[in-house]
Amino acid sequence: MITAPAVPEGEQQTLPIASNDDVVRARQLVRTLAQQCKLSLVDQTKLVTAASELARNTLVHGNGGTMRVGLVDKGGRRGVSAVFQDTGPGIPDLELALTDGWTSGGGMGLGLSGARRLTDEFAIDTEVGRGTVVTVVKWTR
Amino acid sequence: MAERQESERLVKLLSQQGDVLVGRWIEGVSHTLRGRLSVLELDRELRELYSALVEGLRAGGPDWRGEGWSEVRALLTELSRNRARQGFSPTETATAVFALKELLVPDTDTSQQDFAAYLELNRLVDALGLFTVETYSKTREEIIGAQAEQLLELSTPVVKLWDGVVAVPLVGTLDSARTQVVMEKLLQTLVDTGSEQAIIDITGVPAVDTEVAQHLLKTVVAARLMGAECTISGIRPQIAQTIVALGIQFGDIVTKATLADALKHALRRIGTSPEAAAATVRGAR
Numbered sequence: 001m002i003t004a005p006a007v008p009e010g011e012q013q014t015l016p017i018a019s020n021d022d023v024v025r026a027r028q029l030v031r032t033l034a035q036q037c038k039l040s041l042v043d044q045t046k047l048v049t050a051a052s053e054l055a056r057n058t059l060v061h062g063n064g065g066t067m068r069v070g071l072v073d074k075g076g077r078r079g080v081s082a083v084f085q086d087t088g089p090g091i092p093d094l095e096l097a098l099t100d101g102w103t104s105g106g107g108m109g110l111g112l113s114g115a116r117r118l119t120d121e122f123a124i125d126t127e128v129g130r131g132t133v134v135t136v137v138k139w140t141r
Numbered sequence: 142m143a144e145r146q147e148s149e150r151l152v153k154l155l156s157q158q159g160d161v162l163v164g165r166w167i168e169g170v171s172h173t174l175r176g177r178l179s180v181l182e183l184d185r186e187l188r189e190l191y192s193a194l195v196e197g198l199r200a201g202g203p204d205w206r207g208e209g210w211s212e213v214r215a216l217l218t219e220l221s222r223n224r225a226r227q228g229f230s231p232t233e234t235a236t237a238v239f240a241l242k243e244l245l246v247p248d249t250d251t252s253q254q255d256f257a258a259y260l261e262l263n264r265l266v267d268a269l270g271l272f273t274v275e276t277y278s279k280t281r282e283e284i285i286g287a288q289a290e291q292l293l294e295l296s297t298p299v300v301k302l303w304d305g306v307v308a309v310p311l312v313g314t315l316d317s318a319r320t321q322v323v324m325e326k327l328l329q330t331l332v333d334t335g336s337e338q339a340i341i342d343i344t345g346v347p348a349v350d351t352e353v354a355q356h357l358l359k360t361v362v363a364a365r366l367m368g369a370e371c372t373i374s375g376i377r378p379q380i381a382q383t384i385v386a387l388g389i390q391f392g393d394i395v396t397k398a399t400l401a402d403a404l405k406h407a408l409r410r411i412g413t414s415p416e417a418a419a420a421t422v423r424g425a426r
């Protein structure tokens with residue numbers, strides 16, 4: 001059975017993602033939390049980069065939305081969880097969207113698949129015409 | 142029409158002893174600007190405005206948005222823009238216009254007709270004053286926008302490191318607009334300096350995502366089309382691991398650990414030995 005990734009509970013922050021500046025802010029907020037959580041420098045960079053990709057997808061493909069982030073805890077292990085949500089067109093073929101190099105636009109097609117590799121937990125909930133929710137978690141080692 | 146009558150009366154009041162009134166107006170305004178604008182300039186500006194105002198009233202009546210007032214609006218626009226550029230405050234700018242009210246302040250001897258004309262002047266001056274403030278703030282916004290752009294330009298210094306070698310250090314969080322500006326500037330500098338080697342140093346970049354990578358790759362390809370070669374330097378370990386995990390391939394692009402390594406490589410490529418270059422630098426000291 002696949003367990004759903006931890007979502008932020010308790011103290012958390014929600015940012016709108018409606019412009020390029022918001023993507024930069026989202027990235028900065030995730031970095032701050034990753035530092036607070038004492039993730040290693042490599043893991044910080046990986047999480048920040050994944051967040052950058054997902055925030056940009058929310059903006060570009062999902063027509064804007066929100067990012068919700070917070071610290072999570074599982075059996076004494078700490079982590080950072082980020083949830084990217086939009087009410088855009090949804091992803092009709094998830095397997096295709098997660099294929100390296102596949103893009104519906106002019107991108108590199110590595111954001112979604114790359115974000116999955118850069119994080120410890122990764123889940124997508126999407127429905128055509130309804131929108132997309134992507135949840136990621138990075139744990140301390 | 143009643144307002145028409147008042148406009149005509151106002152024209153009469155402002156024309157009688159017109160010179161005295163203008164003089165008082167100029168003096169009052171110059172006081173608020175405390176010598177930060179030359180008296181000569183202020184004199185010319187306000188005299189022009191005053192005659193345009195009387196002419197506007199005569200030809201256009203009370204409708205200050207109408208055709209007859211176009212000269213007044215043009216002069217006010219010019220005045221507001223100049224003040225905004227010269228760093229005067231919005232209050233200082235608008236006060237020049239509002240001070241017109243002082244010229245016809247009624248007293249106990251004022252006839253009812255003149256009082257009505259004064260109220261009309263008040264109404265007009267209020268409208269023109271607000272028009273001035275609006276133009277002023279539009280100009281300020283334009284200035285701030287232009288400054289932001291300049292800052293963007295300034296914060297992306299493309300430097301010539303050696304004859305034939307240019308470099309750009311990327312620093313801070315890269316958004317799409319900034320990366321675009323940097324890359325365009327780099328390509329332009331390659332042309333302007335006739336250089337064949339470009340170094341993009343990313344030591345100061347905290348994260349490279351697919352968008353930034355795409356800009357980098359496009360720049361390298363564009364430089365190649367121009368007959369130049371790009372080296373990317375300063376890819377720190379955490380960035381390298383992230384790029385690999387993302388699946389980005391830099392292909393046959395030359396990458397170096399440090400800017401110094403990249404410069405050595407570039408010098409060799411243009412046929413200058415790094416040792417000879419170092420000797421030249423020492424000799425020049």
Ligand SMILES: Nc1ncnc2c1ncn2[C@@H]1O[C@H](COP(=O)(O)OP(=O)(O)O)[C@@H](O)[C@H]1O
Nearest residue numbers: 057061062097103104107108109110111112132
């Ligand atoms: N939030 C989203 N809403 C709708 N479609 C999405 C969303 N995120 C990703 N996609 C789809 O998945 C594809 C692959 O995404 P990604 O790997 O980030 O590549 P890119 O953004 O470069 O196109 C996108 O081209 C897009 O069609």
Ligand SMILES: [Mg+2]
Nearest residue numbers: 057107111112
């Ligand atoms: Mg993407």
